[in-house]
Amino acid sequence: AERFMIEFVSAMRRNEGMEFKASLREADLLMVDDIQFIVGKNSTQEEFLHTVDSLISQGKRVVVAADRPPQALDGVDQRLLSRLSMGLVADIQSAGLELRRDILKHRLATMPHQHVSEEVVEFLARTISRNLRELEGGLNKLLAYAQLTGREISRELAEEQLSDILSACRRRITxxxxxxxxxxxxxxxxxxxxxxxxxxxxxxxxxxxxxxxxxxxxxxxxxxxxxxxxxxxxxxxxxxxxxxxxxxxxxxxxxxxxxxxxxxxx
Incomplete structure (x- = not known):
């Protein structure tokens, strides 16, 4: 959403509004994250509304993500709110254990020279559960440390090097x-x-x-x-x-x- 706003404003200043409109309306799929960023910015909201209407009228797809449901977006134009509410509204929950495990395995599959045991993958997937950026960041840190030091990637190494992340994520189960x-x-x-x-x-x-x-x-x-x-x-x-x-x-x-x-x- 921030990029949409910046490019729209820049295009207006350069008198290239038509080119900006065309570049988006020719797309087969428009995906916009953090839509709450443009709430309250009237001209940007107006342009986004017209873009959505154009794409929908062509049978194209629009995917919008925000940190809260459409009805909870304060200050959003009512016309835009009706467009956001007319489609499928889905609440995206935190990634479950199976998904976290699959993400780690998929990441490691792209790096065949790196060996990480099933035990370590399971440990990371179970322990780093707050968000996926933290999960991938923990894996990257572990891989980088092992590569620099030549140490084998083990659960003990993971507990040692990721202690800050792990302590923040662990629910205190007794x-x-x-x-x-x-x-x-x-x-x-x-x-x-x-x-x-x-x-x-x-x-x-x-x-x-x-x-x-x-x-x-x-x-x-x-x-x-x-x-x-x-x-x-x-x-x-x-x-x-x-x-x-x-x-x-x-x-x-x-x-x-x-x-x-x-x-x-x-």
Whole structure:
């Protein structure tokens, strides 16, 4: 929208208004972002209205984006408001986990010389969730640092180099919250998270909860062990590795973990 306004004003000053109009009205598709930028600027709004009308009358397509819905744009010309409201109005939500994961994989596919493991991709996609610019910026920073230093791109390196981004993005999920959610999902008594029972129906959910505690919180293995009835850190390491392995071998386990992650992230 800013570019539209600047080019329109410049064209008027150079007496090239007709050329400016023609360049836009010959387009098959016009996409304008941040339309709120021209709200209140009467001459620019007027020209944009005429451009939209011309394109629509030719059966062309117009896509407009703003930081709020048309009816919430204060100061917009009522004629322009009616045009913006007549089409499909969609609320664009934040990118979900699957989309964030796909964006990272697509970006890496264009750089075959860079190797980033599935674990790191999953970690970045889950942790950097506020916006896509931050996600791509974090990946670029990680790749650049690894290239300059020759270090392997690992989760440890990502946590080290992206600590500022990660700390800002992480929702403070607690181990207590994880245990409660896992017990509700598997219909277990909360006390089973700390009990000594080794029956598979109890041990496997407990291992899943340990895995989630490691993935979703900054707690160390010993700290996690203490929250699960004072278990040794080696028990937690075993649980994390086991669940990681099972997710690759058992679709039901992978589905359970995905469902729990979604519940906790929401």
């Amino acid at each position: 181990i207590d919250e994880i245990q409660r959610t896992v017990c509700e999902y598997y219909r277990l008594d909360r006390n089973e998270m700390s009990s000594k029972r080794r029956a598979r129906a109890v041990a496997r959910p407990r291992q899943v909860a340990m895995y989630l505690a490691k993935v979703m919180t900054p707690r160390s293995y010993p700290e996690i062990g203490r929250k699960f009835g004072g278990r040794d850190h080696s028990t937690v390491i075993h649980a994390v590795k086991l669940v990681e392995h099972l997710r690759g071998e058992d679709s039901e386990m992978d589905n359970d973990v995905r469902m729990l992650l979604r519940q906790l992230e929401s």
